[in-house]
Each structure stands twice: as structure tokens, then as C-alpha cells.
Amino acid sequence: MRQNPERRTALVDAAIEVLADQGARGLTFRAVDQRAAVPTGTASNYFPNRDALLVQAGRRVFERLDPGPEVVGESLALPRTRASVDRLMHEMVGRITAYPSGQLAMLELRLESTRRPELRAVLTEQIRANLQDNIDFHLDSGMPGDADTVVHLYLALNWLILERLTLPDLFDQARTDALVTSLVTQLVPE
Incomplete structure (x- = not known):
């Protein structure tokens, strides 16, 4: 997994926005990448799975x-x-x-x-x-x-x-x- 803390934080913040706008069903790595304005596949390089992203969003x-x-x-x-x-x-x-x-x-x-x-x-x-x-x-x-x-x-x-x-x-x-x-x-x- 990638370790750039600023990028990780930006991805988690994007996940929060996706959750708020689209609900849990709308939370995909692709949606997070789009919201964070990063290349497709970036979120999946930082989080092993969707559950890990959900947990980080809560924190x-x-x-x-x-x-x-x-x-x-x-x-x-x-x-x-x-x-x-x-x-x-x-x-x-x-x-x-x-x-x-x-x-x-x-x-x-x-x-x-x-x-x-x-x-x-x-x-x-x-x-x-x-x-x-x-x-x-x-x-x-x-x-x-x-x-x-x-x-x-x-x-x-x-x-x-x-x-x-x-x-x-x-x-x-x-x-x-x-x-x-x-x-x-x-x-x-x-």
C-alpha cells in the first residue's frame, strides 16, 4: 500500500464526500478517485479493500x-x-x-x-x-x-x-x- 500521508488523507476526505452525496452503495474506489481528482486506481493503491476505506472515513x-x-x-x-x-x-x-x-x-x-x-x-x-x-x-x-x-x-x-x-x-x-x-x-x- 502507498504511504503518502497527504494523498491518503485527500482520498479519505473524498470518500467522506462520496458517502455524504451518494451513500454507502456509491462508495467505490473509482468514485473516490474521481472526487479526489486523482488517476483511476489511486484509491485501490492506498486501501486494501472497501471496508478499510469505510473504517478510515469514520476515523x-x-x-x-x-x-x-x-x-x-x-x-x-x-x-x-x-x-x-x-x-x-x-x-x-x-x-x-x-x-x-x-x-x-x-x-x-x-x-x-x-x-x-x-x-x-x-x-x-x-x-x-x-x-x-x-x-x-x-x-x-x-x-x-x-x-x-x-x-x-x-x-x-x-x-x-x-x-x-x-x-x-x-x-x-x-x-x-x-x-x-x-x-x-x-x-x-x-
Whole structure:
């Protein structure tokens, strides 16, 4: 397999776009090559099979959605209040909805994982670790609420994000913002 890391990343990013646009059935090496604007056969030189490409796409979505040290640092500087949690949840929803192809690709990967046990195992591990990181951050930073608070916010906001990306006319931005605040108010103690 080829080892050019920049080319590999470009191919995985192209795979994410293909997943978002065409679904899992549309994810072929040829489609990825076309989306990445590379010669036909390039993706097959980097990935041994389609499953490996699916797994890498899932990992890459999480990399791209990571808020980064600057946002984490700003979060740690906030007061430990419900209002701060509200601000963080608005930032998170904004960050995720600003990368719609990543979230739609992840939805396709989740659906595909129902038929592919290896992909299911990888996604379960990734999502479990991501959720645990969020719980740990919340608890370690002293924000109000407990582990269940984080899980409830995760579940509710994920569905709200799904609605925004798949049925964007259902809730406009103002309604989405109001719903985020309402969820935080209902789930996060004073």
C-alpha cells in the first residue's frame, strides 16, 4: 500500500464526500478517485479493500470534528454554570452542522455498520471513546450535571443535528438555537 500521508488523507476526505452525496452503495474506489481528482486506481493503491476505506472515513470524521486545543482552552476558562454549558452546546452544534458531509457520512457509516460487524466494532469503539471523553471533560471541568446529563445531551442533540442536516426546513436556525437552550435548561441543573 502507498504511504503518502497527504494523498491518503485527500482520498479519505473524498470518500467522506462520496458517502455524504451518494451513500454507502456509491462508495467505490473509482468514485473516490474521481472526487479526489486523482488517476483511476489511486484509491485501490492506498486501501486494501472497501471496508478499510469505510473504517478510515469514520476515523477521519472524528478527527475533523475535534474542536482543537483553542476551543478546549476557552471552554476551561468559562465559569462552571448552566449558561456555559449552553454556550458549549451551541458551539458544538454549530461546529457539527458546519461540516454536513461529515455528519451525513457518519450516518451512512452507522447504517452500513448494521451489515458489517468489523465496521460496527470500530464505530462503537470510536463513539464510546468520544462520549467518554465528553463525560470526562464535563466532570473534570466541574460543569454542572453528571455523566447522565452528558449522555442525555448527546442523544438529544445528535437527533436535532440529524434533523437540521436531513430536513433543514423542519427547524430554522432560530428554532434550533432555541431548542438547544431548552434542552440545556431542562437537562443541566443550576
